[in-house]
Amino acid sequence: MKKPELLAPAGNLEKLEMAISFGADAVYLGGKSFGLRSGAGNFSQEEMKEGIELAHGKKARVYVAVNVFTHNNDLAALPDYLKELEELNVDGIIVSDPGVFLTARNTVPTLPVHISTQANTTNWAAVGFWQEAGAKRVVLARELSRREICEIRQRSSIELEVFVHGAMCISYSGRCLLSNYLAERNANQGDCAHPCRWKYHLVEEKRPGQYWPVFEDERGTYVFNSKDLCLLQSLPELIDCGIDSFKIEGRMKSAFYVASVVKVYREAIDTIFSDSEKFFQKLPGWQEELLKVSHRGYTTGFFHNKPSKEDQRYSASTYIKNHDFIGVVIDYDSEKQEVLLEQRNRFFVGEEIEFLPPRRPFIKWSLDSIKDDTGAEIESAPHPQQLVTIPVPFRLEPGTIMRRARQEES
Ligand code: SF4
Known part of the structure; x- marks a missing residue:
């Protein structure tokens, strides 16, 4: 094979x-x-x-x-x-x-x-x-x-x-004209507006403004x-x-x-x-x-x-998101046992997070300290893409992803 x-x-x-x-x-x-x-x-x-x-x-x-x-x-x-x-x-x-x-x-x-x-x-x-x-x-x-x-x-x-x-x-x-007609954006030129994910209603022409729900079944109307x-x-x-x-x-x-x-x-x-x-x-x-x-x-x-x-997903057009991407490992200092991270979404001391290294299983970790680039302890990094260090007693390869579980959909 x-x-x-x-x-x-x-x-x-x-x-x-x-x-x-x-x-x-x-x-x-x-x-x-x-x-x-x-x-x-x-x-x-x-x-x-x-x-x-x-x-x-x-x-x-x-x-x-x-x-x-x-x-x-x-x-x-x-x-x-x-x-x-x-x-x-x-x-x-x-x-x-x-x-x-x-x-x-x-x-x-x-x-x-x-x-x-x-x-x-x-x-x-x-x-x-x-x-x-x-x-x-x-x-x-x-x-x-x-x-x-x-x-x-x-x-x-x-x-x-x-x-x-x-x-x-x-x-x-993807050979589809929905987006051309409904959004004047050509899917076949790479500009799809994804109208197949929109929610559709029925309107009778003499009753403008009255939107009648369209049901494929009782769960909803995202028919495409x-x-x-x-x-x-x-x-x-x-x-x-x-x-x-x-x-x-x-x-x-x-x-x-x-x-x-x-x-x-x-x-x-x-x-x-x-x-x-x-x-x-x-x-x-x-x-x-x-x-x-x-x-x-x-x-x-x-x-x-x-x-x-x-x-089909009739109930909503949004993505299901269970986890957030919150940081990426830039480097690991084995002497100090610290990882240098670039923040991608805000995270805080006390949170439970997961590291996803390229070729190993993910590792659960609890954030008990965050330091900024001056070495000062902070609760959270205020700026997007800010570099911070956190103490971690095991090596993490550059490119390792840091993620955090969440409950709601977006
Ligand atoms: S994503 Fe939806 S609207 Fe866009 S080309 Fe595909 S089917 Fe058509």
Whole structure:
């Protein structure tokens, strides 16, 4: 059995670093042009250069999303952009538009091309089409069952990538016009306003202002709001099937999210290969960890059956958040037995917290002292991203996450 690649999102340099130190074999990111995420979460050329050098230094690969659906006006700038990516030494580009694919094959023929999930590849003949055209890998559509995925694997020899974790669209892999119509923001240009998560009412045109509730069932009205995909428990089946890469969705998600999810999937994949019988023993602990990052409830999507109302979140459109990301370890002083932390959310002396190191189980800890950069004892650091030290009698690696449990949803 071949060990699959664990592929994580990298919305910025910090997330790229976190993803790799918590166990990703590869990351995917977007540049300032042609990536399917607008605004935040894209890398400048300089950031991309730094990220690629950092990743390659740790033997991780970097794929760049060029998966926008281009219009005629976009095409002129594309060849130069592709050449820049090749010069930056990216390990592959992710494309959806056949025009981008053709331009890439003609302009940078040795640069590996992965076919994005936005191309909606749902059968082995379509995979064969992309293979013959010269693609290195196909990212399968999320709307496939285990049986379909395995049949595609058996009938094709190209690399296959499958989404195992993250948000689901109610439309075919994000090819959706809801956001264009309702918010004038184009999902297919990476600017989705997520109207599928909104709460809908019925209005009769002669009675403006009267909002009638729409019920799919008694629980509520978020009729398009899918739960998030989680195929953790099905990893052994996907590995048996021979899938080459497991992808985690979420370039816009936080560093805490990326680190926590990558850590779980890393441990799960490694356990299958080192001691497969332990996989199901450890599964409940990993599932509990996945509940500590923001999510909308979990579903196995189309993997076992077609989704039903159980796979929708009718009660609210918000994320469930059980834990806060409150700090990240910068350094550890073994002589003083102190950890230097950068604060991310305010925390106080007396609180119970958890450390999440990259490659070890989490550690519960009680904060009995916080010092500022002058060494003065403080109750709490008043400024965001303030550096503080706290006494801890065990070593913590840089990048270790500090988190705190909370009860309410946000
Ligand atoms: S509106 Fe929802 S279903 Fe449509 S692209 Fe955006 S996230 Fe996906």
